[in-house]
Every structure is written in C-alpha cells, then in structure tokens.
Amino acid sequence: MKRREFISLIGGAAAAWPLEARAQQPQVLPSVGFVGSDSPDTYTDRLRAFRLGLKSTGFIEGQNVVIQYRWAEGRNDKLSALTADLVQRQVTVIVAPTTPSVLAAKAATGVIPIVFFVAGDPVDLGLVTSLRRPGGNLTGATTLTLEVAPKWLELLHEMVPKATSLALLINPTSPNLADAQSRDLETVARSRGLKLHLLHASTDSDFETAFESVTRQQIGGLVISSDSFFFSRSAQLAMLAARHAVPTIFGFREFVAAGGLMSYGGSLAESFRWVGVMPGAFSRAKNHLTCLSSSPRKLSYSSILRPLRRLASKCHRRYLLAPTR
Numbered sequence: 001m002k003r004r005e006f007i008s009l010i011g012g013a014a015a016a017w018p019l020e021a022r023a024q025q026p027q028v029l030p031s032v033g034f035v036g037s038d039s040p041d042t043y044t045d046r047l048r049a050f051r052l053g054l055k056s057t058g059f060i061e062g063q064n065v066v067i068q069y070r071w072a073e074g075r076n077d078k079l080s081a082l083t084a085d086l087v088q089r090q091v092t093v094i095v096a097p098t099t100p101s102v103l104a105a106k107a108a109t110g111v112i113p114i115v116f117f118v119a120g121d122p123v124d125l126g127l128v129t130s131l132r133r134p135g136g137n138l139t140g141a142t143t144l145t146l147e148v149a150p151k152w153l154e155l156l157h158e159m160v161p162k163a164t165s166l167a168l169l170i171n172p173t174s175p176n177l178a179d180a181q182s183r184d185l186e187t188v189a190r191s192r193g194l195k196l197h198l199l200h201a202s203t204d205s206d207f208e209t210a211f212e213s214v215t216r217q218q219i220g221g222l223v224i225s226s227d228s229f230f231f232s233r234s235a236q237l238a239m240l241a242a243r244h245a246v247p248t249i250f251g252f253r254e255f256v257a258a259g260g261l262m263s264y265g266g267s268l269a270e271s272f273r274w275v276g277v278m279p280g281a282f283s284r285a286k287n288h289l290t291c292l293s294s295s296p297r298k299l300s301y302s303s304i305l306r307p308l309r310r311l312a313s314k315c316h317r318r319y320l321l322a323p324t325r
Contacts, residue, residue: 029066030059030065030066030093031065031066031068031091032054032065032066032068032091032093032094033083033091033093034050034069034094034095034097035079035086035095035096035101036071036097036101037098037100037229038071038072038228038229038232039074040071042232043232045254046097046232046269046272048269049268049276050272050275050276052273052276053273053274053276053277053278054276054277056276056280057277057279057280058280059279059280068086068089070082070085070086074202074229076173076174079100079101080104080108082104083096083101083107083108083109084108086108087108087109090112091112092112092113092279093112093279094109094112094113094115095115095116096114096115096116097116097117097275098117098174098228099120099125099174102125102127106126106127109137110137112137113137113139114139115138115139115140115275115279117141117275118142119143119144119146119227119251120142120145122134122138122140122142124146124180139278140275140278141274141275141278143251143265143266145177145181145226146184148264149185149226150187150188152251152264153166153168153185153196154188154192155249155262156247156248156249157194157220157221159221159247159262160220163219163220164193164194165194165195165196165217165220166189166194166195166219166220166222166223167198167199167210167219167221168182168196168197168199168222168225169200169223169225170182170198170199170200170201170225170227171201171202172202173202173229177226178227182198185223197213197214197217202229204233204236207233207236208240210222211244214244214246215245219246221247221248222248222249224249226251231252231268234250234254234257234258237255237260238258241260247261248260249261249262249263249264250263250265251263251264252265252266252267253266253268254267254268
C-alpha cells in the first residue's frame with residue numbers, strides 16, 4: 001500500500017506563552033491544563049507520549065512545568081465546567097485532545113492558548129479560520145479523518161466483496177464528528193451499492209450490543225469511526241471483533257497491535273507526542289507564534305494474519321495470501 005502524508009499540523013496561534021508574567025514571578029512554574037474526555041487509566045499510553053513530546057522541548061512534569069489534569073470520565077457534558085475551572089485557575093495553556101474538549105475550551109476562553117488534537121477538519125469545526133492562518137488562540141494537529149474515512153469503507157469492502165451491507169460505529173455524544181463521518185460514509189456506501197447501518201456506542205456496555213447487532217443482521221463488516229472514546233478501547237474492540245467473527249477496520253495502528261483485523265491511518269502515540277511538543281513550543285516563543293513546523297507523518301495500511309485466518313470464509317483470497325504490513 002502506497003504511503004502518504006497523514007498528520008497535518010496547523011501553524012500559528014495569536015497568543016504566545018506569557019513569558020513576561022513568569023519573569024515577574026519566577027517562583028511560579030508554568031502550568032498546562034489537560035482536559036481528557038475519558039478517565040486517566042484509558043490515557044496511559046497517550047499521556048506517556050505526550051510527556052515525551054513535552055520533554056523534547058525541555059519541559060519535565062513536576063520539575064519545570066505543572067500539568068493540571070481534568071477528566072470527564074466519558075461524560076462530555078462535564079467538559080464545559082472542567083475547562084472553565086482551568087480558565088479560572090489561569091493556566092498557561094490548555095491541551096484539549098478531543099473534539100468535544102476543544103469545543104468546550106474554545107467556548108471558555110479567547111485568551112489562553114489552546115492546543116488541540118482532532119479527527120475532523122478544524123475549519124469546518126469552527127476552531128480556526130484557515131489551516132495556514134488559523135488566527136485566534138488555537139493551534140494543534142488533525143488527522144483529517146473525514147478525508148480518510150471513505151478509504152476505510154473501501155478497504156473493508158475489498159476484503160469482504162460479497163457483503164451487501166456494512167456498519168459504522170459512532171459515538172452519539174460527539175455529534176459534530178459522528179454526523180460528518182456518517183454522511184461521508186453513507187455516500188461511499190451508496191456508490192458501491194451497499195447499505196450502511198449506523199450503530200451507536202457511548203458506554204462500554206454498548207459495544208457488546210453493537211457487535212451482536214452486526215451478527216444478528218448478518219452485516220458484512222464494521223467500520224469503527226474516529227472517536228476518542230473508541231481510541232482508548234482498541235483492545236476491547238479487537239477482542240469483540242474476534243469473538244463475533246466480524247471483519248473490522250479502525251483508523252489507528254494501535255487497533256491492529258491489540259489484535260484487530262486491519263487499520264488505515266497513523267499512530268495515536270506519535271500524534272500525542274506532537275501534541276506534547278506544541279505547548280513547549282509556546283514556551284520558547286519570544287513573540288507571537290506564527291508557525292509550527294513538523295516532520296512528515298505517514299498514513300499506512302496494517303493487518304495481521306491470525307484474525308484473517310479466522311475470517312477466511314468471509315475475506316477475499318488475495319488478502320489471505322498477501323503479506324501484512
């Protein structure tokens with residue numbers, strides 16, 4: 001599979017790290033507010049990558065920077081209060097690594113710099129005015145999932161060419177992203193003569209129900225949408241896909257690493273390392289930050305042979321013979 005650029009980092013933010021205030025109060029460490037949509041135990045790998053990114057710019061948690069964590073525990077309706085609390089505490093920068101959390105942060109402050117990581121288009125989400133000149137107080141990274149998601153359905157259909165229907169798993173508590181992905185994939189499904197079933201999951205117990213629905217309705221395969229709630233449950237989703245013998249594709253390599261069938265996307269850990277780099281970049285800026293550069297990111301296809309063999313009766317023969325990546 002040909003590789004191409006994956007992560008798009010958005011250059012610029014109108015507000016620089018307030019170095020002058022720190023100079024007047026040298027005893028006060030800069031503080032980073034981190035707003036997670038889930039619980040801390042589901043963010044273990046991502047936080048490790050985030051701290052590595054922060055460290056690469058010279059900042060180590062507990063030594064020369066304080067990180068104030070706020071967790072919504074899967075309750076997106078709590079994000080507004082959590083971000084408002086960080087604003088009241090006057091943190092130096094807010095890290096909002098999900099679409100719901102950055103929308104809450106944007107509503108809470110137009111002054112404090114915000115670093116985001118989202119799956120959708122930041123312009124369409126109303127976060128920035130353009131990718132080249134975002135304006136305002138936000139900057140961050142996007143996987144541009146809406147550009148990639150149709151490829152997930154195409155790859156899945158190529159693997160199960162006899163399927164007449166596929167399903168898309170979405171999180172209804174994140175409607176901005178869920179609605180956009182649903183519309184795009186329904187268009188692709190129609191163009192291939194497929195019926196697309198929309199399945200909802202916003203709690204752990206919903207996953208079993210979703211996979212049972214796929215089996216009961218004899219749906220040919222499942223696309224897992226790009227949502228932070230699903231990111232942290234790659235292992236659980238991979239296990240359920242294997243148990244129910246459902247051909248499944250997800251957008252990050254971590255899904256395949258956890259035993260899932262296939263993915264088409266980048267590395268979630270690498271993405272979060274870049275999210276950690278950006279707050280550190282603010283601290284090094286002497287003037288307003290006008291550009292954040294990045295090394296190229298890649299989009300790649302991955303699959304593993306063991307689940308392919310379990311699904312041999314459903315998958316196209318050429319996938320069973322092809323080397324995995």
